[in-house]
Amino acid sequence: MTQPLDEGPFFHGTKADLRDGDLLRAGFRSNYRPEVVMNHVYFTALPNGAGLAAELAAGDGAPRVYAVEPTGAFEDDPNVTDKKFPGNPTRSYRSSAPLRVLGEITAWTRQTPEALQAWKDRLTALRETERGEIIN
Incomplete structure (x- = not known):
């Protein structure tokens, strides 16, 4: 792997209730293709991007964004x-x-119900195409 130039801070979006110091690991089902077990854990340097991922994540919990650091x-x-x-x-x-x-972040922009539905519709449409395949 080549180390990207981005130095963070970094964020991860999920519906899991996590604590400072918890470790997020690969090996769980994809939020976007549940038949795929992921070989990686994903994160972004954009809190709103992590927020969108949290809102699209599987599960019934509240969407949450956490500051994270790669190990x-x-x-x-x-x-x-x-x-x-x-x-x-x-x-x-x-x-x-x-x-x-590292801790929960609350300063991120929530999607409107209409925008969130549009994202869900896009993901459903992508699942039916090669472009929607996950590079794992």
């Missing part, structure tokens, strides 16, 4: 970068090493 090497997320889109406009990353939770 090992990480790379640009190929699901939203050069293999699918030019550059890394979402400042999204992934790591096979755990992420350490």
Whole structure:
């Protein structure tokens, strides 16, 4: 893996209730393709991007955004970068090493119900195409 130039801070969105010091690990089902067990844990340098991921995450809990720090090497997320889109406009990353939770962040913008439904509709449509395949 090539270390990206981004130095953070970094964020992870989820519906899990986490505590400072918890470790987020790979090996769980994808929020976007539940039949896929992920080899990486994903994060972003944009709190609102993590917020969107939290709102789209599986589960019944409240969407939450956590400040996180990688404990090992990480790379640009190929699901939203050069293999699918030019550059890394979402400042999204992934790591096979755990992420350490530093604390919950509450200053992020929630999606409107209409915008959230539009994202869900896009994800449903993507699942039916090759472009929706997860690079794991």
